[in-house]
Amino acid sequence: MHPARKQRLILVVLLVVLSTVAVGFVTYAMRANMDFFYAPSAFAAGEVPFEKRIRAGGCVVPGSVVRDGESLDVRFALTDGEAELEVVFNKILPDLFAEGEAAVVTGKLQQGGYVRADQVLAKHDESYTPPEVAETMVGKADCHGDPKI
Known part of the structure; x- marks a missing residue:
């Protein structure tokens, strides 16, 4: 795999993981405020x-x-x-x-x-x-x- 492609793939995977973690934290925080x-x-x-x-x-x-x-x-x-x-x-x-x-x-x-x-x-x-x-x-x-x- 070309190094530039590998870097982009790592960046995309990292963004997906960080976004998932952020959404998880926001959802968890909102649970306490749901009626x-x-x-x-x-x-x-x-x-x-x-x-x-x-x-x-x-x-x-x-x-x-x-x-x-x-x-x-x-x-x-x-x-x-x-x-x-x-x-x-x-x-x-x-x-x-x-x-x-x-x-x-x-x-x-x-x-x-x-x-x-x-x-x-x-x-x-x-x-x-x-x-x-x-x-x-x-x-x-x-x-x-x-x-x-």
């Missing part, structure tokens, strides 16, 4: 890891919102039509948060079987349901009890 979405039925089945940052969503169960009179603590339940998930949140809820409406929470599953949320997202208009929630509700009633097609 995986789980439906309430996944919590009931025990598929969700404890103390790992996750996202959960569903419809807020009517009558489940309980506010603490002395602090900002709020407890409510989310459902996907199969199971319910209790959520504890200690900040101000979004203005559009309401019972019977879709919501997505970000937080950690606690040993007591509830999610301690650090963020609550509520839908932004009457006809919108977050895509993650819509996927978990396929074939079930929507947040207002209307059957899905």
Whole structure:
């Protein structure tokens, strides 16, 4: 093999190896910042890891919102039509948060079987349901009890 060709081949192989290592490091670093979405039925089945940052969503169960009179603590339940998930949140809820409406929470599953949320997202208009929630509700009633097609 000609020395110039051999040098180019070594350079190309080195670039491929370095690129692969760089992509591996970036992917590994991003793993810590990924939030995986789980439906309430996944919590009931025990598929969700404890103390790992996750996202959960569903419809807020009517009558489940309980506010603490002395602090900002709020407890409510989310459902996907199969199971319910209790959520504890200690900040101000979004203005559009309401019972019977879709919501997505970000937080950690606690040993007591509830999610301690650090963020609550509520839908932004009457006809919108977050895509993650819509996927978990396929074939079930929507947040207002209307059957899905």
